Amino acid sequence: MPLLSDTIISRGGSGHLSLVGLPGAGKTTLGRQLAAHFNRPFLDLDVAIEARTGRSVRAIFVEDGEASFRAVEAAVLRDALAHAGPPLVLATGGGTPCFHDNMALLNQAGPTLWLDVPIEALAARLPPEEVAKRPLLAAAGGAEAWLRETLAARSKFYAQARLRCGAACTLPAVVAQLAGAGFALPATLPPAS
Ligand SMILES: Nc1ncnc2c1ncn2[C@@H]1O[C@H](COP(=O)(O)OP(=O)(O)OP(=O)(O)O)[C@@H](O)[C@H]1O
Ligand SMILES: O=C(O)C1=C[C@@H](O)[C@@H](O)[C@H](O)C1
Numbered sequence: 001m002p003l004l005s006d007t008i009i010s011r012g013g014s015g016h017l018s019l020v021g022l023p024g025a026g027k028t029t030l031g032r033q034l035a036a037h038f039n040r041p042f043l044d045l046d047v048a049i050e051a052r053t054g055r056s057v058r059a060i061f062v063e064d065g066e067a068s069f070r071a072v073e074a075a076v077l078r079d080a081l082a083h084a085g086p087p088l089v090l091a092t093g094g095g096t097p098c099f100h101d102n103m104a105l106l107n108q109a110g111p112t113l114w115l116d117v118p119i120e121a122l123a124a125r126l127p128p129e130e131v132a133k134r135p136l137l138a139a140a141g142g143a144e145a146w147l148r149e150t151l152a153a154r155s156k157f158y159a160q161a162r163l164r165c166g167a168a169c170t171l172p173a174v175v176a177q178l179a180g181a182g183f184a185l186p187a188t189l190p191p192a193s
């Protein structure tokens with residue numbers, strides 16, 4: 001039986017396409033668009049964590065603390081990357097790349113893209129109702145200050161992504177960037193009959 005890490009590595013450059021970046025960067029939004037474009041399954045890691053545990057991300061943070069959440073996040077990530085199905089478009093959680101060896105695993109599993117959206121644009125995208133959905137942001141004094149501090153702490157992890165887009169992380173721009181970088185992203189084949 002192959003090791004989990006062998007399974008992940010064997011997917012190579014055409015494996016899972018993972019999006020990383022701060023809350024509000026558009027990982028979920030762009031991830032869905034990329035999945036539709038490349039005819040791949042889409043997985044949102046936060047949603048997968050909630051499905052696995054039967055609890056909200058917020059509840060895990062509040063009741064068990066961040067370290068517990070990060071352990072569950074790392075376990076669900078490993079399972080997702082090792083899954084035998086077709087390669088995914090994966091929207092990671094905002095903090096996923098910064099804990100355990102998650103960023104190295106994402107890079108082994110396939111192309112990685114940092115949505116490096118300017119802080120001012122992120123803050124404008126996150127009105128109070130969006131802030132309330134995100135436990136770390138909601139607990140902070142102000143969204144913009146939290147985003148700045150968090151970027152300073154996290155950029156060394158996000159910067160390990162193979163690709164990066166800035167203000168214009170649109171579907172056409174990212175598709176062109178992936179093609180230009182030579183990542184092979186074949187459309188998912190229908191299941192053999
Ligand atoms: N390119 C964009 N331009 C403007 N608004 C956007 C763009 N992409 C996403 N948004 C909006 O910004 C908000 C956050 O987007 P989204 O939920 O996709 O971010 P995320 O990176 O998945 O955040 P989180 O890490 O908290 O899950 C949503 O309201 C979404 O509609
Ligand atoms: O930026 C973060 O650390 C987080 C972002 C969300 O996607 C969730 O994974 C959780 O709220 C933590």
Ligand SMILES: [Mg+2]
Pocket residue numbers: 027028029044046091
């Ligand atoms: Mg999201």
